[in-house]
Amino acid sequence: MIKVPGFLGSAVSSGVKRSGKLDLALIYSEVPAKAAGVFTTNIVKAPPVLLGMDRIKSGYCQAVLINSGVANAFTGKQGLQDSIVTSKDAAHELNIAESLVIPSSTGVIGGRLPIDKMKKAMPNLVKKLSEDGFMDVANGIMTTDAFPKYAVKQINIGRKKGTIAVIGKGAGMIAPNMATMLAYILTDINVGKRALSKALKNTVNNSFNKIIVDGDTSTNDTVLILANGKLGNTLIKETGTEYKKFEMALTEAASEVAEMIVRDGEGGTKVAKIIVKGAKTEKDAEKIARVLGTSSLVKTAFFGEDPNWGRIVAAAGRAGVDFDPNKIDLYFDDQKILSNSKEVMDEKKAQSVLKKPKFEVTLNIKSGKASSFVIASDLTFDYIKINAHYRT
């Protein structure tokens, strides 16, 4: 059940997807909500991203219009115009300012938005808006996703109970032509602008930015947070206990959705949390974790349930981080594999960890006190199958 006081949602089938599935979704806040966003770092940014980045500067957003099926990416000035037109149509139908609407698109790169079909669907989309409409939203924003993704948390703010809902899509940070990562975070908690931006940045850093399916970054990746203040709590500023509680709950909810994205990673069968400890800096730890999480050899070994520690240490060694290769400890869950770089594994037990759908790989390089992690999928036959013939 996804329900957040003061927010309404809906989705319809506008004909963007030929399958007739839900393909146009709307998130609406009864009042203009404070808002912040994090967008793709790819320098090739889709027009809806460029428009969103511009509009979020005001710090407010009241509606998000998301279409799935066509990414409206690499479509130039025409694409930007199309995003402007569709959000104007939504604003008109909602009777709110155009600048308070942020559009998102996900789907195939290079094609134009079917703006006429979308315009035609708009009255029905707005009419259907309901506080129970968010399951439709979660379904309507899917592309290659096998299942809808969302998480809801409630936390006590003073004597009141605030709600945080995260609705996301993406089968990995993965196919830039179809499987963009999108997430919308809705809350009724009253949060200051700076606190909202800070909490979103930290949250994304510790959730969506930690997941790796194939290392590709989409042209359309977007995470938005809308806080409508309906709870009426004392404004949360960017420090203090309440702030910490808020950020923690946000990170928890976002991490749940991030993990669902990895679990749904195209063709993936495993979710591996790769933790690197004992680095000099968090950046060093993350560098190594990322190389491990993107190494095709490490990922195929996970798929093969093969406790092939040689691939892990060899991949760690090429991360560009200096450490003593004779001092490595390695664990699969609580099974010790290497102790000071000597193999100490019980092969059967090591393998039984890798047979699980979810496990942790912990590498301690003993050079310092910093650590980091990534959450990665494996690399499978199905990944190739899905991606080799995707577009044609």
Place this chain on the structure above:
Amino acid sequence: MIKVPGFLGSAVSSGVKRSGKLDLALIYSEVPAKAAGVFTTNIVKAPPVLLGMDRIKSGYCQAVLINSGVANAFTGKQGLQDSIVTSKDAAHELNIAESLVIPSSTGVIGGRLPIDKMKKAMPNLVKKLSEDGFMDVANGIMTTDAFPKYAVKQINIGRKKGTIAVIGKGAGMIAPNMATMLAYILTDINVGKRALSKALKNTVNNSFNKIIVDGDTSTNDTVLILANGKLGNTLIKETGTEYKKFEMALTEAASEVAEMIVRDGEGGTKVAKIIVKGAKTEKDAEKIARVLGTSSLVKTAFFGEDPNWGRIVAAAGRAGVDFDPNKIDLYFDDQKILSNSKEVMDEKKAQSVLKKPKFEVTLNIKSGKASSFVIASDLTFDYIKINAHYRT
């Protein structure tokens, strides 16, 4: 036919490989040859690499002893001792100084060298040395390789005809636990020490360092050049016409072998030369080319023969290089796909390029005058098959 005046080669089956295939190879120069080497940049370096890096400092090498089947990597002090012992055995049998022998190992990480079996095989290995023995060497250093890899060039140096032979192995820069990239370059041309180092560095940079199968770098990667001066030509120093001719021939021969490695890339069906033009610096061009060559999405599209330009531009956009995404030209061979970022492709013709076993992808980002390239394989079902269950 691999024949270089003054060089002898041989290989035997010592029992390192259980299959009974050739697994111990020897390259021998009748006189101490001037030598230079390039070794893995992975900080986890196998003991034979550490020993080779030390011994090459003298600038001379007379014999290279290569075993396949066991990488002697991640074996610590014991591994270093084992490399020292086996090269001492070879030196003893050849009656040359121990310091003139450089060992190489390729195979599974973590296991000890079977030094006794290798010692036992040494007399026969030396006895078999012959100027016709280099096909055995090329076969004896193979691991997952489907075919032996070598190239021979002859060039006129003054009135004399010098020979350059490159013998290599590797099914990609690929499985660190088995498919190390090794290459040995033998020449009878009289080349100065500094010229030799410079030519090797430039050659490796433009051949072996340009190939990408899965982006993983082995703990054992080694390229050695031995120049025995038998041709008796006037010493080639590091500038001038003769030097340029030498470096060019070296690069040509090494590029042939490098391309064979990509062609043999585990499970690969395509060899794509990815050229990035119009960058501000060569480094920028190479950064983008490398991201394209390692992107799982781009590589699966090649495998699927899918002219999916969206994946190419999206991958280019995340390379960390600044360029105008609205000005891209893209070609598959001579077929124009994008003109100033607008699709202009004839889909059938574009697809027919990708159906070829070898093609060029040229991306012009029009920000400057620098260019670079990589040579990449595709990502296939067979890659997963080979690597998922390799070790166990």
